[in-house]
Amino acid sequence: MHDITIKINGTEHKATVESRLLLVHLIREQLAMTGTHIGCDTTSCGACTVLIDGKSAKSCTILAVQADGKEITTVEGIATAEGLHPIQEGFKENHALQCGFCTPGMMLRAIELLEKNNNPSEDEIRWGISGNLCRCTGYNNIVKAIQYAGAKLRGEETPSTEPEFV
Amino acid sequence: MIPESFGYSAPSSLIDAYALLEQHGDDAKILAGGHSLIPMMKLRFASPTHLIDINKIPNLSYIKEEDGYLKIGAMTREVDLEESEVIRHKYPIFTDASKLIADPQVRNFGTIGGNIAHGDAANDHPAVMLALGAEVVISSAAGDRTVGIDDFFFGFYTTAVQHGEILTEIRIPSLGPRTGSAYHKLERKVGDYATAGVAVVIGLNEDGSCSKVGIGLTNVNPTPIRAARSEQILLGTTMSESDVAQAAQYAAEDCSPSDDLRGSVEFKKDMIRVITKRMINKAIQRTKL
Numbered sequence: 001m002h003d004i005t006i007k008i009n010g011t012e013h014k015a016t017v018e019s020r021l022l023l024v025h026l027i028r029e030q031l032a033m034t035g036t037h038i039g040c041d042t043t044s045c046g047a048c049t050v051l052i053d054g055k056s057a058k059s060c061t062i063l064a065v066q067a068d069g070k071e072i073t074t075v076e077g078i079a080t081a082e083g084l085h086p087i088q089e090g091f092k093e094n095h096a097l098q099c100g101f102c103t104p105g106m107m108l109r110a111i112e113l114l115e116k117n118n119n120p121s122e123d124e125i126r127w128g129i130s131g132n133l134c135r136c137t138g139y140n141n142i143v144k145a146i147q148y149a150g151a152k153l154r155g156e157e158t159p160s161t162e163p164e165f166v
Numbered sequence: 167m168i169p170e171s172f173g174y175s176a177p178s179s180l181i182d183a184y185a186l187l188e189q190h191g192d193d194a195k196i197l198a199g200g201h202s203l204i205p206m207m208k209l210r211f212a213s214p215t216h217l218i219d220i221n222k223i224p225n226l227s228y229i230k231e232e233d234g235y236l237k238i239g240a241m242t243r244e245v246d247l248e249e250s251e252v253i254r255h256k257y258p259i260f261t262d263a264s265k266l267i268a269d270p271q272v273r274n275f276g277t278i279g280g281n282i283a284h285g286d287a288a289n290d291h292p293a294v295m296l297a298l299g300a301e302v303v304i305s306s307a308a309g310d311r312t313v314g315i316d317d318f319f320f321g322f323y324t325t326a327v328q329h330g331e332i333l334t335e336i337r338i339p340s341l342g343p344r345t346g347s348a349y350h351k352l353e354r355k356v357g358d359y360a361t362a363g364v365a366v367v368i369g370l371n372e373d374g375s376c377s378k379v380g381i382g383l384t385n386v387n388p389t390p391i392r393a394a395r396s397e398q399i400l401l402g403t404t405m406s407e408s409d410v411a412q413a414a415q416y417a418a419e420d421c422s423p424s425d426d427l428r429g430s431v432e433f434k435k436d437m438i439r440v441i442t443k444r445m446i447n448k449a450i451q452r453t454k455l
Contacts, residue, residue: 002174018171019171019172019173019174019217020168020169020170020171020172020207021168022168022208025168041167041208042167042205042208042209043201043205043268043272043357044357046269046271049271055245055274055275056270056271056274057271057274057275058271058272061200061201061204061205061272061275062200062204062275063174063200063204065174065176066176066197066200066219066221068176109270109271112270113270127265127270128270129270130269130270130356130357131268131269131270131271131272131356131357
């Protein structure tokens, strides 16, 4: 067993974990934050994506013990007292979710993408979310949501939010 | 899915890592990026009794040009290769390959050293290394030794890295002027292993004839394979359309893919022919950049 300390969404958590405990299980089961989802459990779908020291990571493929001393952001930690994070607003305004299962991972991935480049082309967005699967939306509105958040982060007027139904 | 129980250590130096390898014996595994190993452990394809996590060891992640080599630290992440300016300008074959390896989250963690040390012919870096004529630095308590890439891959998941040793650096002989490189793989979807992949490095003499050529193939053989006959036929020629077509034909004939969900043997061989031709032409084009 290993004693670890992890900062999640700004709050320090101490836990005693087995080597084989996956980070996603620590977050969901021991710390009871269920916004991070388990989809495929085989590093394909991206539903379990969180940020580890700002880098998007599939938490089903990282051991909890590897996250010792790291700062983690989950979907529970992205809104502030002032309101929704721009990416959350983008998803809301653009009808970028239907069942919502992929949404937390999709948004965390988009946050890192926009952190590196807040004005990505459509092609860069599609490559950028290529590790996140959505089986409902057909992705078009997700791309628009990310473009919306990018515009907001650049301090520009947000694009019109006529959602595309496919 | 949860892996079988195992012990875990995260040493802060290579010396400590060698001692742990010694202590835990053959069933200990090195944990680098973990994005091949942990999925295999979850599926119980691998059940090491102890993991030695080398992520806390400093100075294993770098990209530098030194002593006539491009030197890449074993713990350099795929994302660092993808975003490196030196690599984008001088070694675009890495940028081609990095973009096609798994997906962005996996590239945040996956390392070049792990990709090679895993010894999987389905991984992309082995073919790239064959094309570049890389050398691999293997370190242990006894010191460092260097192995040429052609002597590195022994068989399925087995390499020249012996027990007690750790792959620490990749050395690529600097590409001179008038060289070009390119990589492409056919994949069914993002994150899939290659149906077929080809890495090509071409160097030109001043008169435009071929002074240097390296061609490596991905996932069409039990071990990563060099297309030796294709290289031989191009060397010294002007690489006319018929020379390139013949080289591509040899690559298809000399590989041994298996029949699986990604395609039949005939299909994969033909894809090797097509991609080899395209990558030779792309590498030639890039010699002019």
